[in-house]
Amino acid sequence: MKKATTSPIPARGPADHEVRDQIVVAATEHFSRYGYEKTTVSDLAKAIGFSKAYIYKFFESKQAIGEMICANCLNQIETEVRAAVTQTDLPPEKLRRMFNVFTEASLRLFFQDRKLYEIAASAATENWQAVLAYEERVQKLLRDVLQEGRQSGDFERKTPLDETAMAIYLVMRPYLNPMLLQYSFDYTKVAPAQLSSLVLRSLSP
Incomplete structure (x- = not known):
């Protein structure tokens, strides 16, 4: 890792x-x-x-030890997502993969070990630096994919890029944040596909 x-x-x-x-x-x-x-x-x-x-x-x-553990876990999720995104040249498919892999990887790492989940919960609740930095990188990756889609003609260009990226991030956030993810558990099988499809329709030029 x-x-x-x-x-x-x-x-x-x-x-x-x-x-x-x-x-x-x-x-x-x-x-x-x-x-x-x-x-x-x-x-x-x-x-x-x-x-x-x-x-x-x-x-x-x-907490400093917990932050390092948390950072390692979040880095593993990010590594999986970036690997999935780089496997395709199509911006719409990259966005779909972001929804899918973020959800799958978050579920696996946050809930395979309930004791370690306590660290993730504390990190999310108290806004640890590791979490804030992770959220910034997720938003940066999202902006990069959106910019690529605008350049390829797959996504609309009228809405300011930062506004679009933040709106989509807020749609994804319940499946990234461990405190929110536990309340979205019943929808994790269908949500990535349905939400990404809805987002992609809104991005049509």
């Missing part, structure tokens, strides 16, 4: 330090077993075999 290109996440010590990565891996396993909310940095230190002070050399708080 490649590293997320997010804005800096609060952390201490060298960003590429192998011990830092070791802490993230161990924390992911520990949180998935005992839950994020119920785990303290002291609990984590015991489980990993480090002192609490040593962990604080690399992360300023439990």
Whole structure:
């Protein structure tokens, strides 16, 4: 998995330090077993075999560790979406794939492990930097696809690009945000196809 290109996440010590990565891996396993909310940095230190002070050399708080885990998960979703988008040259199909793959990947990563879901829920509720950076990249990718579609003649050009991109992002958001996704679960099988078709009709020149 490649590293997320997010804005800096609060952390201490060298960003590429192998011990830092070791802490993230161990924390992911520990949180998935005992839950994020119920785990303290002291609990984590015991489980990993480090002192609490040593962990604080690399992360300023439990949230900073959670942000790194969250960033890794979101980066995995983004990687899957970008791979799907690059497999076609047709802007309408790229948009369909964005709806489909974002929903499928989000469901898999957010709900395959209910304990790790606590991290995603906290991140979404508290607007962690990892989430804000992810949302910015999603919107940038969406604007790029829309711009490509306008240049190819597949999409209308009258509506300001930023306005169009934000409107479509708001349609997609219930299937990107883990707090909203849990309330949209009953529609995840049909929503990507139906919503993308509706959006594409609205984009017709």
